Amino acid sequence: MARRASRYSREREKCSGREPPDMGFKTDIEIAREAKKQPIQQIGAKLDIPSEALLPYGHDKAKVGQEFINSLDDRPNGKLILVTAINPTPAGEGKTTTTVGLGDGLNRIGKRAAICIREASLGPNFGMKGGAAGGGHAQVVPMEDMNLHFTGDFHAITAAHNLLSAMIDNHIYWGNELGIDERRVTWRRVIDMNDRALRDVVTALGGVANGFPRQTGFDITVASEVMAILCLAADLDDLQSRLGDMIVAYTRDRAPIYCRDIKADGAMTVLLKDAMQPNLVQTLENNPAFVHGGPFANIAHGCNSVIATKTALKLADYVVTEAGFGADLGAEKFMNIKCRKAGLAPDAVVIVATVRAMKMNGGVAKADLGAENVAAVEAGCANLGRHIKNVKGFGVPVVVGINHFAGDTEAEIAAVKAYVAEQGAEAILCKHWADGGAGAEELARKVVELADSGVAEFTTLYPDEMPLFEKIEAVAKGIYHAGEVTADKKVRDQLTAWEEAGYGHLPVCMAKTQYSFSTDPNERGAPEGHTIPVREVRLSAGAGFVVAICGEIMTMPGLPRVPASENIRLNEDSLIEGLF
Template sequence: MAYVQKEVFKIRTDIEIAQNTELEPIEEIAKKMNITSNQLEYYGKYKAKINLKNKDLNKKVGKLILVTSINPTPAGEGKTTISVGLGDSLQHIGKKTAIALREPSLGPVFGMKGGAAGGGYAQVVPMEDLNLHFTGDMHAIGAANNLAAAMLDNHIQQGNQLNIDPRRITWKRAVDMNDRQLRNITSGLGGPTNGVPREDGFEITVASEIMAVLCLAESLVDLKERLSRCILGYTYEDEPITVGDIKAEGAMTVLLKDALKPNLVQTLEGTPTFIHGGPFANIAHGCNSVLATKTALSHADYVVTEGGFGADLGAEKFFDIKCRTSNLEPDAVVVVATIRALKMHGGLAKDDLHHEDLAALRSGFANLKKHVENMGKVFGMNTVVAINSFSADTPAENNLLSKLCEAEGFRVVLADIWSQGSAGGEEMARAVVEVCEEPSTLTYPYALEESIEAKITKVVQKIYGGVGVDWSPAATRSLHQLERLGFSDLPICMAKTQYSLSDNPTLLGQPKGFTVSVQDLTISAGAGFIVILTGDVLKMPGLPKKPAAENIDIDQNGKITGLF
């Protein structure tokens, strides 16, 4: 049956909108993509996993659309809202459509950002399940990560036959929660029977290499092979110790056997949506799983997916890591911006955004311009600029932004899907369909056979617009070690602030003449990329002074409030 909205387009909170929508049974959603019930593993009435016996996985049917954005600001861009709204709008104009997105992490849900699965009348549901335990994938990933940590410490405790140096263990434990207290700890205290004392720590589950591995693996065999390559630390002789060395890959794969299967849910308008995997975009590659994307592409004519944070992080890694690894190639790119955010990039304070300011908008346009140019000139992609509409946007601001885009030859559309649902995104959907029919060839900013230094320099210069790279002594030492270990041919994964094209979060707009400071390099050998650490990027966020968790509650009937 078609979805039924109990109250149409009345402005309410996201969770109120979600709770007042009658959902279709998940088998009806699957039928829209010709997925049969024997391919489903049910998690209640509205959620299911797609089993790995799907024979159509590598038969690409659909066109792939990547949604990315300008550098995020506190004003909001609504990239996921546009992603969901575009999927609904494509379905609205008669296209067989699916959406493929990341799973939310409990850290942001209870921290500063709050729940996330779109917004307004462009949401993925069931909202509460998505933002909380969902199908248990996050917990499985954390358990697999911590099994490796436990087996490593146990090996040292039981005689240390591999001669592991406890001072050089790089593998952290994981928990899916913002908890700064766990960033650096001392473990193994309490005497000889309680382990070997050493410095230790936790990272949030979505920053774990296990998450990145899961999102790039395409089968159980591939998953186990990637897990076995994960480096846990080093010996006294400076040789790497892997998951395979401590014989943990089999048990870890067992813990992840169900988590590897893509999750199927729906939007408010009944568009099939795969929510699977969620690696951090400023530590890992920030994309949903390859399996989910390929499953969607084998069952729909149009598939909407997204990269994490701005195009300098999420889109760059989508192309340079996910596409290289999986042989995926998008047919179109959508770059999302809001007038509010562009005015902030133009120097306007957040408290002043409700005032019309054409000068700030004109100045902030430089950020959007750089990202759109990157999509075309660097990656060879045809692009649509989607302006996510806010009620405070004025006609003069809309007109100016349209003229600025048109002067650069950018295709620009206004989308009001937050308040209108798919009806507010028809123009966007039709523009994307047109762009998907135009020829394009994916190109990369660097070749894999280039040196690590050259790859970093090319990303800094071509994608960010910087002039060069400053190397710390620690980064230089790590570079030489990675070259000695034979990792030079891997793609790089830049870990930097999402708020600026540079590595300085205060440099908004399109900064010029900057250098990027490389603090260190680490290897994600299982995932298959080198992480380049810049600035103060944390693998374990902390809670803000007033965490979102303070506003979340449940009543005697089990109704959740305050989630978003």
């Protein structure tokens, strides 16, 4: 029992930040396992998806067929609701949990609603962050499947990416007709696991038969440009075109080599044919959930697929989607990349915050979060206020969802509500973790009011024609409140070269720590005047953005000292335990 208590405490803290409860309470995975799931055809019927348009993966999950999706083009769109959050803290915020709870809440008040979230990466599941299915009584099921292999989409993306890697090296081995400079092969390999030992490696050792040795490395699959392309492509034709546009290497005279030059785009599209179709599952309350794609928001654009979002908008009156990590990363990229590229515009935004996180931003240590501290809450609200101001700058109405924790006091909750009111918005207490959709009804009504008001006048942060470095500065100064952006001559020259090559119109994707507005993960609150160092830039020509890598952010994470995988096992009944 002691082992179970320890695991339960960590699951709660990671998924929702609650204090360890009495042993009579159930873990997230136990709640999910007891769900009364409906056959996936019944879930599809709630959105008028005919059974023949569903490609089942078992009884409780299915892919939605492309032919059916194509038939929806002439339908009007529903309202698009974005759920984002403050900067994540060890205290827990619960953005996905709130997304699921809000979707259930909208259905409870009689609205036809669906949610759109991302698939989970195995790396964080076995590392520190945990899964991506929500928590408590606001979860997507089947939770175990979604947090592990699911429908195989990530495996397909990994295979397609690494097929290209193999074909590049094979082309060089068999004579290098394209004249690729082996020192300038920019295409790395990927694996969907946190493995720091693979960040920098040397391949092709062992003699002539194994090819030409060169230094390369691995990124995590969710950082792959193939993942970003799948999440931004409109259909299979668009997917193959974007794959062909990827730059994988350069010649000695710096001419780009594209994926289509290697003739890999066709085979990669074949591997991604099924992965391109959105996945349909359900919440604990049997409401439809589209779960598709999974780019990280700290090193990629952090949103679920365009095809899933657009499909949901044609089928539901209200679509609740999320963007990863805090609003400075996920929401900014949702607005400036996903919405810009897909022609979408949110009708309302929910910013998730917690009393505990406000206290941590106010300087309270995690061990002391159980004690009431109104002054710390008030001090920490600056982080929330920065996010409110930033999101409003995109011309979209905002409501704050306070994800309730058992230890929150009335005075602390009142302090958050009062602060938010001063920012010209409203904060609503949400208890979906404990009560499911019933605990999010008030938030649902407010979201409907904002979305139906017609006050949204969505605008992006910068125009397409702005120079690339100025776009980086626009995000750093406008969203992060930095004083300056630094980059050496090599980085600036590279941006200029891309502009001259015709890529200057692309948006920028900032790769930065999720824990702070600065590049220092320990700097909480709302820092101003700091410096954002850009150490590297990468062109994702197929996805359609330029990545600016800032500070010490890694595109291949490592496992923590005590990874979650140590507590994941099968019990005596062959049921999974330890996932959270």
